[in-house]
Amino acid sequence: MRKRLFLSLLVLGTVVMLFNSCAYKLSLNGASIPPDLKTIDIQFFENNSQLVVPTLSQTFTEALKNRIRTQTNISIIRGEANATMSGAITGYSIAPVSIQATNSNTAPIAGASRLTITVQVKYVYDADKKLSFEESFTKSKDFTGDSASQEQTLIPEIVKQLTDDIFNRAFANWN
Numbered sequence: 001m002r003k004r005l006f007l008s009l010l011v012l013g014t015v016v017m018l019f020n021s022c023a024y025k026l027s028l029n030g031a032s033i034p035p036d037l038k039t040i041d042i043q044f045f046e047n048n049s050q051l052v053v054p055t056l057s058q059t060f061t062e063a064l065k066n067r068i069r070t071q072t073n074i075s076i077i078r079g080e081a082n083a084t085m086s087g088a089i090t091g092y093s094i095a096p097v098s099i100q101a102t103n104s105n106t107a108p109i110a111g112a113s114r115l116t117i118t119v120q121v122k123y124v125y126d127a128d129k130k131l132s133f134e135e136s137f138t139k140s141k142d143f144t145g146d147s148a149s150q151e152q153t154l155i156p157e158i159v160k161q162l163t164d165d166i167f168n169r170a171f172a173n174w175n
Contacts, residue, residue, distance in 0.1 A: 032171065032172060033072055033073075033074065034127060034128065034131075036082065036127055037074060037082050037083060037125065038073075038074065038075060038082055039075045039076075039077045039081035039082050039083070040068065040074050040075070040077070040081050040083045040084065040085060041076075041077060041078060041080075041081040041083070041084045041085070042064060042065050042068070042076055042084075042086075043084065043085065043086040043087075044061050045057055045061045045064070045087050045089055045119065046088050046089070047088070047089040047092070048089060048090055049089055049090060049091050049092040049118075050092075050093075051092045052092070053092060053151070053155065056089060056092065056155065057089060059155065059156070060089060060119065060159050060162070060163075063156075063159045063160065063163045064085070064163050064166060064167075067163045067164070067167050068167065068171075071167065071171075072171065082125065082126060082127065083123065083124060083126065083170075084122075084123070084124045085121065085122070085123050085124075085170070086121075086122050087119060087120045087121040087122055088119070088120050089117065089118070089119050090118050090119065090120045090136065091116060091117065091118030091138065092116070092118075093115075093116050094113055094114070094116075094147045095113065095114055095116070096111075096112070096113050096114075097112050097113060097114045097142055098111040098112045112142050112143065112144050113142070113143055113144070113147060114140050114141070114142050114143075115140060115141055115143065115147070115150070115151065115154045115155075115158065116139070116140035117138070117139060117140070117155075117158050117159070118136055118137070118138040119136065119137050119138075119162055119166070120134075120135075121133075121134070121135060121136075121137060121166055121169075122134040123166075123169075123170045131170075133170075135169070137162050137165050137166055137169075139158045139161040139162050139165070140158065141154045
């Protein structure tokens with residue numbers, strides 16, 4: 001019994017040592033992070049879209065920082081870092097996706113609308129240029145009713161989807 005326990009622990013220890021010596025750290029969320037990526041500078045994502053929501057830049061930037069802070073061991077710093085993430089919110093729009101019929105005396109109205117947010121992201125990782133990228137990420141959600149009452153609920157949902165995609169592109173390279 002003791003021999004089996006000892007052999008099991010020996011095998012487990014060997015497996016752990018092999019995983020620790022791999023070129024990339026594998027986190028619980030599936031991210032593959034190079035071991036020398038210790039710091040990142042996440043710059044403020046300014047809202048350059050035609051339709052500006054005053055809090056969107058701050059909401060998005062903080063959500064991206066929070067995702068990296070909670071899902072990795074990478075330190076977020078200002079200034080010189082191993083990697084930099086920058087960009088801008090380039091699109092924010094609300095458009096009808098279906099028309100609802102009305103009586104013949106009034107114009108048709110939107111039966112459902114779509115809120116769409118687009119973010120341009122530039123990720124530069126100095127140690128491995130192959131992992132760097134510059135691309136746009138777009139997510140949207142459909143809704144019914146007044147857009148003003150829906151935006152406060154929809155924006156956090158879309159921001160979460162965007163930060164998930166950006167995180168996966170930068171640290172899991174799933175694209």
